[in-house]
Amino acid sequence: MQLLSDRILNMATSATLAMAAKARELRGEGKDIIGLSLGEPDFNTPDFIKDAAIQAINENYNSYSPVDGYADLKQAIITKFKRDNNLTYTPTQIVVSTGAKQCLANIAGVMVNKGDEVIMPCPYWVSYADIVKLNDGIPVEVKTTIATDFKMTPEQLEAAITPKTKMIWFSSPCNPSGSIYSKEELRGLADVLVKHPNIYVVSDEIYEHINYVGKHASMAEFEDMYNNTITVNGVSKAFAMTGWRIGYIGAPEKIARACNKMQGQITSGANCIAQRATITALNEPPSKVQYMIDEFKVRRDLILSLLNDIEGFKTNVPEGAFYVFPNISFFFGKTLKGKKINNASDFSMFLLEEALVATVDGESFGNPDCIRISYAASQEQIIEAIKRIKEAVS
Numbered sequence: 001m002q003l004l005s006d007r008i009l010n011m012a013t014s015a016t017l018a019m020a021a022k023a024r025e026l027r028g029e030g031k032d033i034i035g036l037s038l039g040e041p042d043f044n045t046p047d048f049i050k051d052a053a054i055q056a057i058n059e060n061y062n063s064y065s066p067v068d069g070y071a072d073l074k075q076a077i078i079t080k081f082k083r084d085n086n087l088t089y090t091p092t093q094i095v096v097s098t099g100a101k102q103c104l105a106n107i108a109g110v111m112v113n114k115g116d117e118v119i120m121p122c123p124y125w126v127s128y129a130d131i132v133k134l135n136d137g138i139p140v141e142v143k144t145t146i147a148t149d150f151k152m153t154p155e156q157l158e159a160a161i162t163p164k165t166k167m168i169w170f171s172s173p174c175n176p177s178g179s180i181y182s183k184e185e186l187r188g189l190a191d192v193l194v195k196h197p198n199i200y201v202v203s204d205e206i207y208e209h210i211n212y213v214g215k216h217a218s219m220a221e222f223e224d225m226y227n228n229t230i231t232v233n234g235v236s237k238a239f240a241m242t243g244w245r246i247g248y249i250g251a252p253e254k255i256a257r258a259c260n261k262m263q264g265q266i267t268s269g270a271n272c273i274a275q276r277a278t279i280t281a282l283n284e285p286p287s288k289v290q291y292m293i294d295e296f297k298v299r300r301d302l303i304l305s306l307l308n309d310i311e312g313f314k315t316n317v318p319e320g321a322f323y324v325f326p327n328i329s330f331f332f333g334k335t336l337k338g339k340k341i342n343n344a345s346d347f348s349m350f351l352l353e354e355a356l357v358a359t360v361d362g363e364s365f366g367n368p369d370c371i372r373i374s375y376a377a378s379q380e381q382i383i384e385a386i387k388r389i390k391e392a393v394s
């Protein structure tokens with residue numbers, strides 16, 4: 001009998017985590033790799049949050065929490081949703097999980113049946129398609145290009161809908177393109193969706209605060225979308241807490257209860273110390289972490305100006321998150337330093353081997369013409385990395 005399940009054998013390895021592991025391995029061999037592959041802030045978790053965690057340990061928070069999160073954390077999330085997003089949720093609509101990634105896995109687990117279609121504008125975040133496939137769902141890719149700032153139009157959405165469409169999943173600000181849907185653009189999509197009341201939206205807002213252009217808009221803000229939207233968020237990005245593993249949803253009550261049931265069998269709930277620290281993080285106004293956003297914006301401008309100076313790199317202007325997603329198809333068919341570049345994966349590997357810079361190929365995000373570069377790195381590292389890339393390709 002086969003040792004491993006078809007389920008795991010058919011699953012792709014997370015390209016972001018695989019590249020981070022590869023970069024770590026090469027560094028272990030003494031190579032001076034600059035890691036621009038992983039999407040995680042290079043800042044330390046702010047002291048006021050660390051202090052809250054230390055206090056929680058000293059106050060003996062060591063038992064299982066309620067499966068869906070401590071009541072006072074859920075209250076802090078409700079207050080945050082009202083304060084930042086003008087969204088009204090009750091405690092039974094909130095579920096705290098082990099990162100936004102588990103929120104997404106819960107949602108797929110409780111909502112996707114075999115053959116259900118989940119529309120995802122491309123490029124999408126690397127794990128969406130595999131989480132859906134793991135649950136026997138079918139990811140339906142909607143291709144976008146730099147010309148529309150990598151955003152899906154209402155017409156494209158309408159054309160992708162079939163009787164099997166169960167959900168649409170997207171992130172705004174988007175990982176990997178950095179694009180942000182304005183309130184008007186979300187309304188355009190909502191106008192299509194209200195004609196299909198059986199379709200649900202997963203609105204992944206984990207980069208909400210990493211926004212360089214203005215007010216964040218949430219799909220659930222529209223009254224006629226509220227009952228069909230699951231808002232996903234977490235503390236990984238805005239508070240530099242990736243390893244703490246806390247994410248949360250605001251959702252229609254039936255869906256939230258199902259997610260609660262699901263994680264009751266799978267994790268028993270999120271880490272209790274991290275939950276206590278998250279209360280402190282969310283209770284502070286977003287201005288408390290603005291210094292990180294300001295620095296990310298300086299880096300965005302820096303990396304764009306450096307990349308635009310290299311022939312063959314075509315970029316949009318990312319309005320949020322901390323990634324650029326250049327189209328590098330100019331290099332396909334060319335031979336660089338004796339290596340034939342056939343696709344984005346070859347190009348990303350070439351950059352790793354010849355420039356010692358780790359990036360991620362766009363194929364894993366549903367766009368094989370691009371690579372993703374994270375600029376969650378110091379300005380010095382960004383300058384050095386792009387200099388090396390320029391030398392390697394010229």
Ligand code: PMP
Pocket residue numbers: 039098099100101102125171174175204206234235236242245246247
């Ligand atoms: N959604 C998006 C768009 C992401 O980039 C990430 C990356 N971490 C996640 C969800 C998952 O975040 P986490 O599990 O760290 O909360």
Ligand code: GLU
Pocket residue numbers: 014016017037038039040101126127175
């Ligand atoms: N979301 C980050 C990224 O896209 C972290 C890695 C991951 O969770 O896959 O790089």
